[in-house]
Amino acid sequence: MPKMKSHTGMGKRVRVTGKGKIVAQQAGMRHNLEKKASTRTRRLTGTVEVAKADVKRINKMLGR
Template identity: 75%
Template sequence: MPKMKSHTGMGKRVKVTGGGKIVREKAGKRHLLEGKSSHVTRRMTGTVVVAKADTKRVKKMLGR
């Protein structure tokens, strides 16, 4: 049986912490920032833990 390949796109989007949590960047802070208030853009900074409903799928895509 061939080796399981990890999804390279998912590998670029998420990071696995030392404790095993999967973290991602918040969406919506790439372009069209002039129209968004500074309150909104500040809220979009930083990383958040991937939703519990998505963790199983993301781990499978990472090959874990």
């Protein structure tokens, strides 16, 4: 059997913390930023923990 390959695209989008949590950038910060309120764009900066429903799929794509 060949080795399982990890999904390189997913590896670029998420990061695994020291405790094993998966964090990613929040959606909605790519375009149309002039329309969005400053408070909203500030809130969307930084990384957040990925939703519990997506963790199993992401771990599989990362080869974990």
